[in-house]
Amino acid sequence: MTYQDRLLEVLIPADALQQRIAELGAEISRDYAGEELLLVCILKGGVMFLSDLIRHITVPVAMDFMAVSSYGVGARQSSGQVRIEMDLNLSLADRHVILVEDIVDTGHTIAAVLELLQTRSPRSLKVCSLLDKAERREVVVPIHYRGFEIPNKFVFGYGLDLDEHWRNLPFIGVARG
Numbered sequence: 784m785t786y787q788d789r790l791l792e793v794l795i796p797a798d799a800l801q802q803r804i805a806e807l808g809a810e811i812s813r814d815y816a817g818e819e820l821l822l823v824c825i826l827k828g829g830v831m832f833l834s835d836l837i838r839h840i841t842v843p844v845a846m847d848f849m850a851v852s853s854y855g856v857g858a859r860q861s862s863g864q865v866r867i868e869m870d871l872n873l874s875l876a877d878r879h880v881i882l883v884e885d886i887v888d889t890g891h892t893i894a895a896v897l898e899l900l901q902t903r904s905p906r907s908l909k910v911c912s913l914l915d916k917a918e919r920r921e922v923v924v925p926i927h928y929r930g931f932e933i934p935n936k937f938v939f940g941y942g943l944d945l946d947e948h949w950r951n952l953p954f955i956g957v958a959r960g
């Protein structure tokens with residue numbers, strides 16, 4: 784199986800992704816000028832975005848990772864339930880924190896993670912998501928830094944998987960079927 788078998792169309796080409804990520808990095812760097820920042824990446828989908836975004840951030844920046852699950856294996860619908868699979872190493876106390884996500888869909892994941900992390904006394908806590916599938920939102924969540932609003936189509940590539948494959952593609956594609 785190749786990714787072309789599953790690809791209906793390219794939604795966001797690699798160069799457009801990289802250009803927007805550079806803009807987001809510059810915007811974050813301006814907003815946190817004179818401060819230190821902690822980027823919290825939500826695995827696994829956010830890892831490609833984080834690794835490109837962080838190269839455009841010019842203030843002192845640390846990173847940490849957490850894993851949560853909101854979808855059953857192979858399922859395409861959010862359950863509305865979120866489980867913490869792997870927690871952070873670093874303390875958030877008195878730090879400026881940005882959550883880095885590949886996509887906000889129903890919003891349940893980011894809502895649950897925000898609620899959890901707020902209890903750890905960060906100095907500030909914001910959300911940066913590459914993709915925003917706003918049409919699907921079930922809970923209101925803030926997205927302070929947004930890469931692209933996308934239509935309600937099943938997308939993959941650049942961190943997002945189809946049954947755990949194709950996260951490594953440099954573009955966002957729409958899945959066939």
Ligand code: PRP
Nearest residue numbers: 826827828853861887888889890891892
């Ligand atoms: C995806 C994505 C978000 C979440 C968004 O993760 O990375 O974390 O779903 O959906 P929601 O807004 O409806 O909660 P997924 O559970 O597919 O895990 P993955 O990143 O490891 O692929």
